[in-house]
Amino acid sequence: MLLANMAVAWKIYSAFPDIALLRRHPPPKEKALLELLEKSAALNYPMTGSTSTELNNWLQFHASRPETERSVMPVLFQLVMRSMQLAKYFCPSAKVK
Numbered sequence: 001m002l003l004a005n006m007a008v009a010w011k012i013y014s015a016f017p018d019i020a021l022l023r024r025h026p027p028p029k030e031k032a033l034l035e036l037l038e039k040s041a042a043l044n045y046p047m048t049g050s051t052s053t054e055l056n057n058w059l060q061f062h063a064s065r066p067e068t069e070r071s072v073m074p075v076l077f078q079l080v081m082r083s084m085q086l087a088k089y090f091c092p093s094a095k096v097k
Contacts, residue, residue: 023087032083
């Protein structure tokens, strides 16, 4: 899905370079990500690594397990969401000052 989004963004930018409005997500907030690592370990669901791929794999693993999908997943999901930043919208042709 990420590759599809990137391809569409490139196509939009190529067709409309002066008015293209694109979106990107900044990296997670470091303090909240550290809190996620600490709290998930305290719940005995430690997360190793800090890349988006590792985080996604970790969430998918626990979401697919019947013993965690309804009990622990809501807590883990809230911790993950807390670490994320809002998307930023930008026009690539705009000059940064």
